[in-house]
Amino acid sequence: MSTKMNIKLLVDGGDMKPGPSIAQQLGPMGINLGKVISEINKETMEFKGMKVPVELEIDKKTKEFKVKTFSPPTSELLKKELGIEKGSHDHKNFIVGNASIEDVIKVTKIKYPNMLEKTFKNAVKSVLGTCASIGILVENKNPNELIKDVVLGKFDREIENQICETSPEKRKALEKYYNEIKRLQEIKMKSAEKTQEEKEEKVKTQEQKKEEPTKEKKEEKKQEKKK
DSSP states (O other): OOOEEEEEEEEETTOOOOOHHHHHHHGGGTOOHHHHHHHHHHHTGGGTTSEEEEEEEEETTTTEEEEEEOOOOHHHHHHHHHTOSSOOSSTTTOOOEEEOHHHHHHHHHHHGGGOOOSSHHHHHHHHHHHHHHTTEEETTBOHHHHHHHHHTTTTHHHHHTTOOOOOHHHHHHHHHHHHHHHHHHHHHHHHHHHHHHHHHHHHHHHHHHHHHHHHHHHHHHHHHHHO
């Protein structure tokens, strides 16, 4: 019977805390939970603020263990790179950020060793697909449009040289474009909220009108009984 055991976890980078699930798995084997958490936090510190997949390789006989760290999900890396807390709940209508092609290349470099894509260019296209799914524009465009540009070779220089730095001027322009989109989105949201409130008020008024005849009838019956 093998004494080896593997446990897969998704932890907060550099900030894993003890929980009942991991305690139940390690407790019966006599593994020091505090030591495991300390080691995982040490190994994942560079990904602080992100969800990180890790795998524990445990020898049940000797109680020794090894921590194998994998790169965080692409969405987590993108959010971290752009300082975004959450992806879009409606990526087609609600934008949460505006990345540069250099940002995409930077995230691709981190993910590429764990990806199935055969070429770095295809890996960039995959990361662009993730941008689209969580509501991030790239170069002021829908990422699906940018994939076509990548196929046509528009960004071959950046991709082939794996350029990851975005110039301050370009970053400022990207932020300006996004801020205007954000402003318009907020106006649209407030308008939708107002419309919903008006709709609810209208329904409430209609219900009150329906109740009024009923009250009048009850009052008439009371008067008849008195007679």
